[in-house]
Amino acid sequence: MTSGETHTLQQREAAALMRTYKRQQVVFARGEGSWLYDEQGRAYLDCLGGLAVISVGHANPAVAEAVSTQMRQLTHVSNLFYTEPQVELAERLCALSGLDRVFFANCGATANEAAIKLARRRAQATRGAEAYRVISLERSFHGRTLATLAATGQPDKQRVFAPLPQGFVQVPGADLEAMDKAIGPHTAAVLLETIQGEGGIVPFSAEYLQGVRELCSKAGALMIVDDVQAGVGRTGSWFSWQSLGFLPDIATTAKALANGLPVGACLARAEVAAAFEAGDHATTFGGGPVVCRAALAVIDQIERRDLLRNCKERSEQLIQALTGLARVAFVRGRGLLIAAQLTEPCAAEVTARALQHGLVINNVRPDAIRFAPPLTISPDEITEAIARLSQALA
Numbered sequence: 417m418t419s420g421e422t423h424t425l426q427q428r429e430a431a432a433l434m435r436t437y438k439r440q441q442v443v444f445a446r447g448e449g450s451w452l453y454d455e456q457g458r459a460y461l462d463c464l465g466g467l468a469v470i471s472v473g474h475a476n477p478a479v480a481e482a483v484s485t486q487m488r489q490l491t492h493v494s495n496l497f498y499t500e501p502q503v504e505l506a507e508r509l510c511a512l513s514g515l516d517r518v519f520f521a522n523c524g525a526t527a528n529e530a531a532i533k534l535a536r537r538r539a540q541a542t543r544g545a546e547a548y549r550v551i552s553l554e555r556s557f558h559g560r561t562l563a564t565l566a567a568t569g570q571p572d573k574q575r576v577f578a579p580l581p582q583g584f585v586q587v588p589g590a591d592l593e594a595m596d597k598a599i600g601p602h603t604a605a606v607l608l609e610t611i612q613g614e615g616g617i618v619p620f621s622a623e624y625l626q627g628v629r630e631l632c633s634k635a636g637a638l639m640i641v642d643d644v645q646a647g648v649g650r651t652g653s654w655f656s657w658q659s660l661g662f663l664p665d666i667a668t669t670a671k672a673l674a675n676g677l678p679v680g681a682c683l684a685r686a687e688v689a690a691a692f693e694a695g696d697h698a699t700t701f702g703g704g705p706v707v708c709r710a711a712l713a714v715i716d717q718i719e720r721r722d723l724l725r726n727c728k729e730r731s732e733q734l735i736q737a738l739t740g741l742a743r744v745a746f747v748r749g750r751g752l753l754i755a756a757q758l759t760e761p762c763a764a765e766v767t768a769r770a771l772q773h774g775l776v777i778n779n780v781r782p783d784a785i786r787f788a789p790p791l792t793i794s795p796d797e798i799t800e801a802i803a804r805l806s807q808a809l810a
């Protein structure tokens with residue numbers, strides 16, 4: 417595709433699609449491993465991974481094989497019937513997470529919807545009709561459906577869609593006193609990310625998260641971890657809480673689970689999951705055989721290629737290299753979910769310039785850029801990413 421044709425595609429896009437996205441000026445045609453290629457065949461090093469989604473690399477052959485084999489065998493039957501891949505994936509996720517039961521959704525927001533409904537269902541059954549409130553954190557992100565938007569602590573995103581569902585309240589993050597004051601007999605659950613992703617890659621300390629865990633247990637409220645962005649190996653453990661010394665009652669994950677196919681999962685302790693009865697919640701597509709085969713292939717790759725270890729090692733390498741760069745004030749995050757705080761609010765400009773130098777990143781805040789590369793990224797590719805970023809920062 418020539419630049420003239422790219423221009424035409426932009427015009428066609430504007431004429432055919434709703435204006436919900438501000439897109440970077442590139443048309444991607446294919447990918448391989450950590451690399452993306454535009455229509456002219458120009459290579460870009462992908463340090464964003466489709467927003468923390470591409471866990472085992474673009475066009476991963478094992479995932480492609482698993483998906484195409486399943487496509488030829490059975491694509492969909494609905495949840496009125498049993499299919500083996502769904503059960504197999506649920507078993508794997510329970511074993512990896514330490515939680516006991518799974519509900520499959522279709523994305524992060526619908527996994528969170530399931531979590532919120534489960535928490536309310538359980539609170540209503542065990543603690544009375546008044547115990548429906550969900551406490552989340554300021555600057556959090558939990559999705560774009562109305563309920564998950566109500567839980568999302570970003571008033572700018574909420575205001576234009578008022579009125580939102582009731583029973584959601586936000587408190588400042590990293591503030592146990594504020595959480596203590598907010599939790600009470602009417603609290604069904606606390607919903608939080610261990611690292612706020614869309615909020616700017618803001619990690620919370622183990623002490624704070626363990627403190628929230630204790631407050632929840634004391635009040636009889638459930639603790640829900642939204643691991644949609646941080647789960648499935650992204651922080652160097654299968655789930656982000658596993659390196660932080662606590663276990664939530666409910667957890668959700670989605671982004672990295674099927675390497676680009678849409679999937680979401682809501683996991684819970686058995687006693688909590690028991691609140692759902694047949695007919696309480698459902699989805700047409702969730703847990704279909706094709707996405708479940710993809711997710712099983714992803715889990716298999718993470719294990720066989722020791723990608724949790726690679727994640728931790730590349731994380732150290734990336735943090736160290738970023739820390740030395742001019743115009744980088746400091747670096748934050750865990751595993752391969754990292755933000756570089758810039759000395760000026762020029763993240764959008766840096767992101768656009770990086771793209772010109774063949775590096776894909778994202779401006780997660782006006783003054784911070786985000787890295788969420790595939791967990792398969794190599795030491796040489798990290799070095800190359802830093803070289804390209806240095807040019808963009810120059």
Ligand SMILES: *Cc1c(COP(=O)(O)O)cnc(C)c1O
Pocket residue numbers: 523524525526528557558559560609613614642643644645670671
């Ligand atoms: C991306 C994200 C969501 C929403 O996921 P979708 O698949 O876009 O619905 C929810 N929570 C967190 C923490 C996310 O990063």
